Amino acid sequence: xxxxxxxxxxxxxxxxxxxxxxxxxxxxxxxxxxxxxxxxxxxxxxxxxxxxxxxxxxxxxxxxxxxxxxxxxxxxxxxxxxxxxxxxxxxxxxxxxxxxxxxxxxxxxxxxxxxxxxxxxxxxxxxxxxxxxxxxxxxxxxxxxxxxxxxxxxxxxxxxxxxxxxxxxxxxxxxxxxxxxxxxxxxxxxxxxxxxxxxxxxxxxxxxxxxxxxxxxxxxxxxxxxxxxxxxxxxxxxxxxxxxxxxxxxxxxxxxxxxxxxxxxxxxxxxxxxxxxxxxxxxxxxxxxxxxxxx
Numbered sequence: 001x002x003x004x005x006x007x008x009x010x011x012x013x014x015x016x017x018x019x020x021x022x023x024x025x026x027x028x029x030x031x032x033x034x035x036x037x038x039x040x041x042x043x044x045x046x047x048x049x050x051x052x053x054x055x056x057x058x059x060x061x062x063x064x065x066x067x068x069x070x071x072x073x074x075x076x077x078x079x080x081x082x083x084x085x086x087x088x089x090x091x092x093x094x095x096x097x098x099x100x101x102x103x104x105x106x107x108x109x110x111x112x113x114x115x116x117x118x119x120x121x122x123x124x125x126x127x128x129x130x131x132x133x134x135x136x137x138x139x140x141x142x143x144x145x146x147x148x149x150x151x152x153x154x155x156x157x158x159x160x161x162x163x164x165x166x167x168x169x170x171x172x173x174x175x176x177x178x179x180x181x182x183x184x185x186x187x188x189x190x191x192x193x194x195x196x197x198x199x200x201x202x203x204x205x206x207x208x209x210x211x212x213x214x215x216x217x218x219x220x221x222x223x224x225x226x227x228x229x230x231x232x233x234x235x236x237x238x239x240x241x242x243x244x245x246x247x248x249x250x251x252x253x254x255x256x257x258x259x260x261x262x263x264x265x266x267x268x269x270x271x272x273x274x275x276x277x278x279x280x281x282x283x284x285x286x287x288x289x290x291x292x293x294x295x
Contacts (some may be wrong), residue, residue: 002023002028002055002056003055004028004029004030004053004054004055005029005030005051005053005054005055005056006020006023006029006030006055006056006057006058007029007030007031007033007034007046007049007054007056007057007058008020008030008031008032008033008034008057008058008059009034009035009041009045009052009059009060009250010032010033010034010035010246011035011041011063011065011137011246011247011250011251012058012059012060013089013091015081015089016058016089018244020032020058029051029053029256030242031049031113031148033046033248034080034250035043035251036207036251037248037251037252038068038118038200038201038204038251039063039066039068039199039200039201039205039251040068040069040070040071040201040204041060041070041071041072041075042071043074043075043078044057044169046075046078046079047078048060049083049113050084051109052179053134054084055084055085056084056086056087057075057079057084057085057086057087057089057285058086058087058089058093059072059086059089059146059167060074060088060089060090060091060113061088061089061092061093061094061097061099061198062090062092062093062097062206063092063247064091064092065211065245065247065248065263066199066200066201066205066209066211066251067092067200067205067206067208067209067210067211068200068203068204068205069093069201069204069206070121072088072104072106073104074200076088076104076105076106076192077105077108079105079156079174083089084104085107085108085131086105086106086107086108087106087107088106088108088109089109089110089112090109090110090111091110091112092115093115093205094111094115094116094165094168095115095116095164095165095175095189096116096179096206096208097206098172100214101126101128105128105130106126106128107128107129107131108125108126108127108128108135109125109126110123110124110125110126111124112122113157113160113161113164114183114284116164116165117164117167117168117268118157118160118161118165119156119157119160119161119164120161121125121154121157122161122202123153123161123162124158124159124161125148125235127148135148135241137150137203139148139151142152147246159185159277168263171176171268171276172173175268178268179206179207179208180207182207182208182266182270182271182272183206183207183208183210183266184207185210185272185275185276186210186264186266186278186279187210188276189275189279190212190264190278190279190282191212193214193282193283193286194214195215195217196213196214196215197212197213197215197253197257198210198211198212199211199212199213199248199253199257199261200251207230207234208265208266208267209263209264209265210263210264210265211261211262211263211264212261212262212264213248213253213257213258213261214260214262214286215259215260215262215292216260217260217264217286217289217290218259218260218263218289219259219260219261220233220259221289222260222262222282222285222286222289224261225282225285225288225289226282226285228281229281231262231263231264231265231283232262232263233245233261233263235261243259245258245261247262264278
């Protein structure tokens with residue numbers, strides 16, 4: 001099913017990490033390159049991991065927990081120069097980062113509709129025309145999707161995904177302005193709280209995601225206390241576990257910082273009043289947790 005060497009990063013989504021770990025258990029050589037403290041995976045780190053038998057590199061466009069934006073154009077150019085297939089997990093990027101596949105030498109790119117307000121349960125895999133070697137069939141059967149993924153597809157979900165993508169294109173300027181203004185308000189408010197630090201790059205990040213750690217406060221306790229606010233202590237897809245984030249540990253955060261981290265996100269429906277209400281509740285909750293006598 002896979003021969004050769006596979007490179008990915010240590011802070012990928014579990015959708016990539018778990019298959020990579022599975023391949024490793026089956027004897028495939030896999031390298032998990034580290035990310036810097038700012039949460040970015042650099043082309044230099046990828047280059048150091050390359051071997052003569054490297055066949056595939058997979059790096060996420062935007063980290064789902066930190067909102068950091070990786071230098072995908074640089075990594076794609078490097079992979080192309082070495083003749084190595086390059087896959088990008090763009091689930092967190094579509095609708096938030098402009099992606100031009102006519103200029104980026106990306107071979108494979110996966111997206112998920114619900115990340116840009118499409119229906120849940122549908123996604124897409126982009127395969128560059130003429131890619132060699134061509135990917136093998138993922139699901140065998142009736143030969144649907146040019147033999148890559150057999151099985152009757154949910155037409156309504158596909159149509160919904162297409163409509164959501166078109167809406168993301170039409171609303172691009174409005175959405176980006178909305179996210180910049182509210183994201184700045186959220187981040188400035190969080191960082192004004194004593195003992196709060198941002199996890200990940202301040203410069204290379206999406207404005208609608210803020211991952212911060214609260215010194216001296218348990219993230220689990222804070223998450224429970226903020227019952228009226230939709231926040232998470234890691235990936236929403238992995239929220240059933242209370243283990244410290246592998247992403248935060250992967251960028252060098254100690255256990256205390258990882259355990260005290262929460263991820264705040266904003267979207268199209270978010271308004272200034274939502275930000276202000278959330279900040280007020282976070283401030284009062286932090287004070288109560290740090291000084292129980294004050295509550």
